Amino acid sequence: DTAVSQTPKYLVTQMGNDKSIKCEQNLGHDTMYWYKQDSKKFLKIMFSYNNKELIINETVPNRFSPKSPDKAHLNLHINSLELGDSAVYFCASRSYNSPLHFGNGTRLTVT
Amino acid sequence: QQQVKQSPQSLIVQKGGISIINCAYENTAFDYFPWYQQFPGKGPALLIAIRPDVSEKKEGRFTISFNKSAKQFSLHIMDSQPGDSATYFCAASLGANNLFFGTGTRLTVIP
Numbered sequence: 019d020t021a022v023s024q025t026p027k028y029l030v031t032q033m034g035n036d037k038s039i040k041c042e043q044n045l046g047h048d049t050m051y052w053y054k055q056d057s058k059k060f061l062k063i064m065f066s067y068n069n070k071e072l073i074i075n076e077t078v079p080n081r082f083s084p085k086s087p088d089k090a091h092l093n094l095h096i097n098s099l100e101l102g103d104s105a106v107y108f109c110a111s112r113s114y115n116s117p118l119h120f121g122n123g124t125r126l127t128v129t
Numbered sequence: 130q131q132q133v134k135q136s137p138q139s140l141i142v143q144k145g146g147i148s149i150i151n152c153a154y155e156n157t158a159f160d161y162f163p164w165y166q167q168f169p170g171k172g173p174a175l176l177i178a179i180r181p182d183v184s185e186k187k188e189g190r191f192t193i194s195f196n197k198s199a200k201q202f203s204l205h206i207m208d209s210q211p212g213d214s215a216t217y218f219c220a221a222s223l224g225a226n227n228l229f230f231g232t233g234t235r236l237t238v239i240p
Contacts, residue, residue: 022172051227059216061173061230073227108172117163118228120172 021045024109024121031099032129039094039124041109047116050092052084053108055123061108067092096126104128132156133221135231142238148206150234152219157200159221163228164193164204167216176217177204209238 024041031037043050049068053061065084066073072084081097096103109121135152142148154162163178179186179193179202186193192205206213219231 059167059233059235061218061233063227066227110172114224117175117178120174122170122172 022109022111022119022121024107024124026124027122028125028127030127030129033099033101035099036095036097037099037126038096039107039109039126041092041094041121043090043109043111043119045111045113045116045119047111047113047119048089049112050086051110051112051118052092052094053110053120055106055108057105064094064107065092099126099128101128131232132229133219133231135219135234137234138232139235140237142209142236144209144211144238144240146209146238148204148209148213148236148238150204150217150219150236151201152203152221152231153199153201154221154229155200156221156223158223160224161222162193162195162202163220164191165218165220165230167218167233173218206236209236211238211240214238 022043051066052064055061064078067086083095086092104127106123106125108123110118112118133154164176165173166176167173177188177191179195181197184195190207195202214237217234220228222228
């Protein structure tokens with residue numbers, strides 16, 4: 019009964035590959051997010067998705083694309099993976115006047 | 130531009146001592162100030178939060194002190210325990226908009 023679940027937990031892949039990370043929330047929240055946490059633990063927002071409105075952090079490369087099949091899901095697709103993409107990616111969700119709930123992260127390693 | 134500045138980067142405290150982590154923000158329109166706790170291999174989880182209409186909020190051993198005029202807020206952990214060892218993030222947001230996170234503080238409580 020995890021509130022925000024993401025898969026896989028670990029992802030190891032080679033440079034140039036395309037990969038996806040899935041996220042599902044069962045909290046009924048209307049906004050979902052993707053965050054990137056680098057090796058120094060800094061949390062950087064990548065995307066927020068609310069009622070089919072996508073807000074993109076302008077610093078995120080266009081190789082990253084979120085896709086939301088419905089309100090409870092926000093998947094992250096990454097094309098042409100690079101070494102610098104190695105990080106932990108967190109999915110999160112929130113509604114107005116509710117706290118932000120995070121998943122347990124996907125550790126992506128690009129070799 | 131870092132919207133929320135956090136210090137110190139790391140903190141070592143003896144068991145039973147007081148842990149203090151400080152944050153400062155820029156945007157005076159921010160109206161929600163949460164603290165998140167993150168254990169290794171897990172996503173950040175909400176610890177305690179405050180709104181700017183109060184100067185202090187206490188939940189068990191955890192207290193937020195808020196100084197609106199100075200644009201600063203801090204987390205105090207009383208009677209620190211080894212189980213409190215984690216990374217702590219302050220954050221700030223306006224309404225239901227995106228949370229801006231501080232850079233994190235790694236707390237180690239020595240038995």
